[in-house]
Amino acid sequence: MHDINPIGIIYSPHKSIEDMPIQPKGASDYTGHIIVDEKYVDGLQDLDGFSHIYLLYSFHNTTRTELLVTPFMDNQTRGVFATRSPLRPNHIGISIVKLKKVVRNNVYVEGVDVLDGTPLLDIKPYIEKFDAVKESDSGWLQASNEEIRKKRSDKRFR
């Protein structure tokens, strides 16, 4: 398999793993600044045509792996692969964020639900015709949009 190394750093207003929005949908007021490594600047061409991008990153502040976790939006344990908890093997997170602008190797985004200093692994464009799912079931997650927006993290996934 390939070696995996950060391609940049995500800077955000979230300095602590507690009291953070748990998803981009609760983070629309938070702006993030991504600095992509200078050597990758050419790879950012044409990104500014997209309104939304995927960030793939490392949950760098999480050290444990747990196979059963109690998600923020639930009060029962669930298999970690049925949640978005950082306690997963490989500790890779994804977030879909709104792209504000790209200035050379600086990428400004809105809806940042990651910790300040998070190592960035990849940026991909959100492409509606590839990614939109028309009808889906979300299993155990039955919370309302309002509950998701208001929910804030605690220490459980440290």
Place this chain on the structure above:
Amino acid sequence: MHDINPIGIIYSPHKSIEDMPIQPKGASDYTGHIIVDEKYVDGLQDLDGFSHIYLLYSFHNTTRTELLVTPFMDNQTRGVFATRSPLRPNHIGISIVKLKKVVRNNVYVEGVDVLDGTPLLDIKPYIEKFDAVKESDSGWLQASNEEIRKKRSDKRFR
């Protein structure tokens, strides 16, 4: 940063990097069988409640990184981060696929656009309230659904 290791293998009908569907939307006839490492079986609990899942995987057959690529759906070069090309740094792919069933450490999915034997890095539930994007712009990608469904890969990203 964390060490990253496969958590399982994705088996698919696609034995060669050529003539594959380029996205799950063109792969609805293709069923995949994922074998997750036995030691992670508990992490799959509750996954079967979800109709769609993200697969994160390694583009294991791709050895090069290119910052400017000509995507399958275009005839101009684009920055690799503005495409879904495998030639990206870290060579991580994501696909949203339909979940058919989970039997112990076996996960059966529909809409598989990855090569047979692909190393799996993570499974995450697709959660409509987290992931659905209401309005978006897809930059250079202006192809129709029909064109995306019919498009097949060639050797360019080997």
